[in-house]
Amino acid sequence: MIYPEKSGERLHDMLGLAQAFFEPLAELGSITPVGESDLPGDYLTLLAHSGHMTITLEAWHESLVNVHVEGEFREPDRYARHSLLSRQSDGRVVQSGIMRIDLTGLPAEVRRQIEVGETPLGRILIRAELLREVELLALWRIAAGPRLARELDLPQGTIVHGRSARILVEGRPAVELLEIEGFSTLLVERERMPRHHVGESLMPETYWTFEKLGVLDKLTTSRCAKKVGVQFVNSTGQESKPFFFRNHYDHASSETWHVERPEFDQMLFDNATELGAECHDQTRVLEVLFDGDDAATARATGVRLRTADGERTITSRVVIDATGQSSLIANRFALKEMNGHLRKAAIWRHYRGAKRDESGGGVKTLIMHTQDEKCWFWYIPQSNDIVSVGVVGDNDYLLKGRGAPEDALNQEIANCPVLGGYLEGSEALDDLAVAKEFSYTTKQAAGAGWVLVGDAWGFIDPVYSSGVYFAMKSADMASECVVDALQSGDLSAERLGAWAPTFAEGTKWVRKLVNSFYSGNFRVGKFVQEYPHHAGPLTDLLVGKMFSPDMPALFADLDPWLEKMASAPRTGDEPMMALG
Numbered sequence: 001m002i003y004p005e006k007s008g009e010r011l012h013d014m015l016g017l018a019q020a021f022f023e024p025l026a027e028l029g030s031i032t033p034v035g036e037s038d039l040p041g042d043y044l045t046l047l048a049h050s051g052h053m054t055i056t057l058e059a060w061h062e063s064l065v066n067v068h069v070e071g072e073f074r075e076p077d078r079y080a081r082h083s084l085l086s087r088q089s090d091g092r093v094v095q096s097g098i099m100r101i102d103l104t105g106l107p108a109e110v111r112r113q114i115e116v117g118e119t120p121l122g123r124i125l126i127r128a129e130l131l132r133e134v135e136l137l138a139l140w141r142i143a144a145g146p147r148l149a150r151e152l153d154l155p156q157g158t159i160v161h162g163r164s165a166r167i168l169v170e171g172r173p174a175v176e177l178l179e180i181e182g183f184s185t186l187l188v189e190r191e192r193m194p195r196h197h198v199g200e201s202l203m204p205e206t207y208w209t210f211e212k213l214g215v216l217d218k219l220t221t222s223r224c225a226k227k228v229g230v231q232f233v234n235s236t237g238q239e240s241k242p243f244f245f246r247n248h249y250d251h252a253s254s255e256t257w258h259v260e261r262p263e264f265d266q267m268l269f270d271n272a273t274e275l276g277a278e279c280h281d282q283t284r285v286l287e288v289l290f291d292g293d294d295a296a297t298a299r300a301t302g303v304r305l306r307t308a309d310g311e312r313t314i315t316s317r318v319v320i321d322a323t324g325q326s327s328l329i330a331n332r333f334a335l336k337e338m339n340g341h342l343r344k345a346a347i348w349r350h351y352r353g354a355k356r357d358e359s360g361g362g363v364k365t366l367i368m369h370t371q372d373e374k375c376w377f378w379y380i381p382q383s384n385d386i387v388s389v390g391v392v393g394d395n396d397y398l399l400k401g402r403g404a405p406e407d408a409l410n411q412e413i414a415n416c417p418v419l420g421g422y423l424e425g426s427e428a429l430d431d432l433a434v435a436k437e438f439s440y441t442t443k444q445a446a447g448a449g450w451v452l453v454g455d456a457w458g459f460i461d462p463v464y465s466s467g468v469y470f471a472m473k474s475a476d477m478a479s480e481c482v483v484d485a486l487q488s489g490d491l492s493a494e495r496l497g498a499w500a501p502t503f504a505e506g507t508k509w510v511r512k513l514v515n516s517f518y519s520g521n522f523r524v525g526k527f528v529q530e531y532p533h534h535a536g537p538l539t540d541l542l543v544g545k546m547f548s549p550d551m552p553a554l555f556a557d558l559d560p561w562l563e564k565m566a567s568a569p570r571t572g573d574e575p576m577m578a579l580g
């Protein structure tokens with residue numbers, strides 16, 4: 001193709017040239033010149049130098065790069081093209097570039113190689129020993145327009161940076177360049193995937209984040225058992241009427257799953273890869289790197305990793321800490337606050353062949369109190385006739401002076417005759433697992449260049465199966481703030497943590513419901529009998545609709561009612577559960 005007619009006007013500067021390939025220029029984005037001091041650290045390394053970009057880029061990404069020509073203009077002695085550079089290691093596009101070259105005086109073989117477009121320009125010039133000098137002309141800040149965002153696989157509007165430069169060959173300006181770098185999302189997991197994890201009963205409200213991630217079909221067609229409701233068993237062995245979520249709100253989002261965590265987490269991990277993240281398991285974050293020691297001001301600059309090949313440091317603009325109870329950043333800055341009144345422990349394992357009730361079109365999570373009400377059990381039927389069974393009680397009661405955890409578990413099963421009946425004839429499948437003191441909050445959800453999500457932010461208690469929902473929802477809300485922060489170029493705590501007050505306000509109601517459960521006075525059926533208009537809001541909370549405006553009114557009545565119940569004798573004929 002020959003230059004377009006107006007090429008003389010269009011190509012007189014690099015942005016004019018850019019317009020020849022990005023028509024209109026808004027497709028490239030909104031472009032402003034910046035100084036070196038405005039460049040974030042990683043861009044500084046990549047752009048503010050007078051070395052050749054191919055070499056710098058390959059060293060930075062630890063991979064050779066391939067070139068893919070997106071468009072070109074040819075004249076007898078001039079050649080211009082728009083090309084993408086992608087890493088050979090994983091095919092990820094890491095640079096969008098435009099170059100214009102004066103071919104006069106270049107050896108015929110060099111001209112041929114440039115025009116074939118199979119080798120990055122830098123490599124051709126270096127091999128031909130023609131690369132003499134690179135002159136940095138300007139640095140650019142670009143809010144990625146639709147086409148650039150597509151090319152670099154970033155959300156539209158993400159702030160990226162680029163440079164224009166020229167290459168002098170034998171002292172003569174021969175090549176002009178506009179090079180724009182894009183960054184990827186790196187996700188690292190220290191375990192080998194798939195890995196086991198506790199937390200198998202989901203809350204229905206997780207639906208909306210699954211929908212956003214595009215995994216609803218994968219879940220629907222997976223072998224995961226469909227969870228259609230919850231059921232409570234009190235200390236006298238009385239089973240409540242099952243509470244089916246669909247009866248409250250007849251919509252697909254009212255049903256969820258009992259998942260096998262190895263497969264569920266692997267599916268999310270693979271989905272992240274499909275959506276463009278670079279995902280590595282068996283890669284441990286040894287530390288998050290900061291430019292200071294004060295959580296209020298320290299900026300996260302990257303992470304130090306241990307991979308199978310040794311240690312590696314990665315610089316990054318934002319670090320999202322999703323390390324669960326390891327809580328890397330919260331521990332580093334002593335941000336964790338343990339919930340003193342919820343010093344619980346749990347012991348659990350899986351059984352095959354235990355009782356299974358699929359009335360209502362799926363399985364239910366059962367919450368069963370022991371006879372003395374010192375503990376409660378979860379009973380989570382999964383696929384393949386397997387049930388997850390766990391006991392939760394005060395840490396000191398459950399783990400101290402009880403012998404081995406196996407003994408404590410068996411004693412508590414004996415203390416819960418309904419469960420004993422359910423497990424009759426079943427076979428224990430795996431070793432016991434134990435967790436303790438898992439309830440805490442963090443004082444600060446975000447800082448400069450860092451943000452906490454999921455258990456790394458906080459965890460309340462397993463009783464209402466809220467953990468995975470909190471992890472998914474907080475990550476969902478935080479990711480929007482990260483995109484917004486990248487788009488604005490403002491990576492402050494305020495911007496990255498803008499989601500946290502709303503989220504904390506929602507979780508406050510779940511926390512209060514957990515406290516109600518452990519108060520020993522929460523007779524749900526009786527409360528709803530006295531306050532029938534609260535049945536809906538209470539149900540909302542059980543399915544995870546914690547941002548509902550009805551919550552303050554619910555607790556304005558529930559809190560004093562619980563105090564009243566503390567001194568009220570039990571009548572023995574109270575309704576167990578009447579929601580929906």
Ligand SMILES: Cc1cc2nc3c(=O)[nH]c(=O)nc-3n(C[C@H](O)[C@H](O)[C@H](O)COP(=O)(O)OP(=O)(O)OC[C@H]3O[C@@H](n4cnc5c(N)ncnc54)[C@H](O)[C@@H]3O)c2cc1C
Binds near residue numbers: 190435467
């Ligand atoms: C006894 C008990 C029962 C529970 N039952 C339920 C339930 O039924 N339903 C429910 O929804 N929730 C339940 N939960 C809560 C649930 O387990 C968690 O809330 C949920 O898994 C949190 O997800 P997350 O992604 O934040 O953290 P995690 O799922 O813990 O994931 C964190 C990941 O980070 C990795 N990691 C840690 N440190 C590093 C590092 N340095 N470098 C790299 N990777 C690292 C870990 O290997 C892990 O894979 C339960 C919790 C407990 C304690």
